[in-house]
Amino acid sequence: MPHQVELVPSAVTFEVEEEESILDAALRNGISLPYGCRGGHCGACVSRLVEGSVSYPGARPEALADSRPGSHECAPCLARPEGPVRLAAEPLDTVADIPVRTLPARVEHMERLAPDVMALYLKLPEAERLKFLAGQYIEVLMGNGEARAFSLANAPDRDATLELHVRHVAGGDFSERVFSTMKEKTVLRLKGPKGSFVPRENDRSMVFMAGGTGFAPIKALVEYFLSKQEQRDMWIYWGARARADLYMEELPLNWSAGHANVHYVPVLSGPGIDADWDGRTGFVHEAIAADFPDMSGLDVYAGGPPVMVHAGREAFIERGLPVEHFYSDAFEYAHQAHKP
Numbered sequence: 520m521p522h523q524v525e526l527v528p529s530a531v532t533f534e535v536e537e538e539e540s541i542l543d544a545a546l547r548n549g550i551s552l553p554y555g556c557r558g559g560h561c562g563a564c565v566s567r568l569v570e571g572s573v574s575y576p577g578a579r580p581e582a583l584a585d586s587r588p589g590s591h592e593c594a595p596c597l598a599r600p601e602g603p604v605r606l607a608a609e610p611l612d613t614v615a616d617i618p619v620r621t622l623p624a625r626v627e628h629m630e631r632l633a634p635d636v637m638a639l640y641l642k643l644p645e646a647e648r649l650k651f652l653a654g655q656y657i658e659v660l661m662g663n664g665e666a667r668a669f670s671l672a673n674a675p676d677r678d679a680t681l682e683l684h685v686r687h688v689a690g691g692d693f694s695e696r697v698f699s700t701m702k703e704k705t706v707l708r709l710k711g712p713k714g715s716f717v718p719r720e721n722d723r724s725m726v727f728m729a730g731g732t733g734f735a736p737i738k739a740l741v742e743y744f745l746s747k748q749e750q751r752d753m754w755i756y757w758g759a760r761a762r763a764d765l766y767m768e769e770l771p772l773n774w775s776a777g778h779a780n781v782h783y784v785p786v787l788s789g790p791g792i793d794a795d796w797d798g799r800t801g802f803v804h805e806a807i808a809a810d811f812p813d814m815s816g817l818d819v820y821a822g823g824p825p826v827m828v829h830a831g832r833e834a835f836i837e838r839g840l841p842v843e844h845f846y847s848d849a850f851e852y853a854h855q856a857h858k859p
């Protein structure tokens with residue numbers, strides 16, 4: 520028997536069929552909810568159940584492993600309603616309107632940004648443009664049925680260039696190729712845009728948490744907000760091991776120097792913290808939690824390693840952040856496959 524789901528506060532409703540997940544039913548009805556892996560890993564879809572109950576076809580999703588008992592969090596990508604359900608989740612009309620395309624792109628320029636980070640600047644064919652929102656990602660198709668996801672590091676603009684920041688994973692099929700044999704003029708096949716890590720327009724101050732190359736989507740989001748002269752406070756926290764890993768650091772330094780509402784806090788976790796470093800140390804999510812004891816009025820955007828994203832979600836919710844205001848892009852490995 521189908522069950523009704525109501526999204527709050529929008530009051531959008533839709534029916535979920537037997538054996539269907541809440542997310543699949545929403546997408547079938549043309550309603551875009553936030554999601555990433557669609558397999559219960561990444562936590563991008565995690566929302567608060569305001570009323571009703573859900574069950575899962577297998578084990579409790581990994582993304583809920585850290586959620587506190589009684590927090591009423593659920594993972595709509597796997598959740599099946601057991602009756603009528605009310606869910607605190609915001610439909611993303613902006614994402615629903617954008618077609619996913621497969622396109623060739625030429626590597627126009629490669630730039631070593633840090634010992635283990637390479638920027639790829641990709642050019643689309645003449646007269647082609649990829650419509651996307653700041654913070655979304657594309658997949659690089661590997662030719663063997665596999666794909667690797669990379670965040671678009673630039674905000675959409677008139678230029679047809681796409682910027683990716685690729686971290687070297689030793690022995691990794693794609694990133695090893697980038698750091699060893701790939702040359703400028705190589706042609707890649709891309710599929711996208713994808714993802715719901717996109718700007719939310721409201722009146723809440725924003726905290727951005729980047730870990731490593733998680734700076735890529737954060738850069739795109741901040742560039743987008745700056746391009747529209749956003750007046751809200753924007754706190755950018757960037758976690759890395761050592762100072763050399765804070766590639767392109769002139770950007771957040773310039774943003775904060777040029778805008779009274781933009782604040783930049785680098786946080787180094789080591790090993791290898793520079794002897795002359797007098798900035799913050801420790802885990803980046805802990806620095807944020809220490810600076811914001813009450814997070815109930817914030818929007819948090821978190822991009823980077825899954826372990827950082829999950830730890831941040833847990834710590835911030837403990838400080839009053841409503842889960843529906845935690846937006847994340849966890850860089851899961853490809854084996855935690857993303858569905859199309």
Ligand SMILES: Cc1cc2nc3c(=O)[nH]c(=O)nc-3n(C[C@H](O)[C@H](O)[C@H](O)COP(=O)(O)OP(=O)(O)OC[C@H]3O[C@@H](n4cnc5c(N)ncnc54)[C@H](O)[C@@H]3O)c2cc1C
Pocket residue numbers: 555656667668669670671684685686687688689690691692693694695714732733735736848849850851852853854
């Ligand atoms: C939504 C999304 C956005 C992403 N955006 C970016 C981005 O902007 N920049 C970026 O650099 N990456 C990003 N990633 C990660 C990227 O998609 C790949 O997983 C990563 O580049 C490794 O691919 P590979 O082919 O080199 O390694 P693979 O061939 O997939 O991996 C080989 C082995 O290396 C290990 N491994 C894989 N990835 C990692 C890792 N990250 N850390 C440690 N060990 C690992 C695993 O054990 C794996 O078996 C993103 C992932 C997702 C899901």
Ligand code: FES
Pocket residue numbers: 553554555556557558559560561562563564565580582594595596597
């Ligand atoms: S946990 Fe639901 S989309 Fe990743």
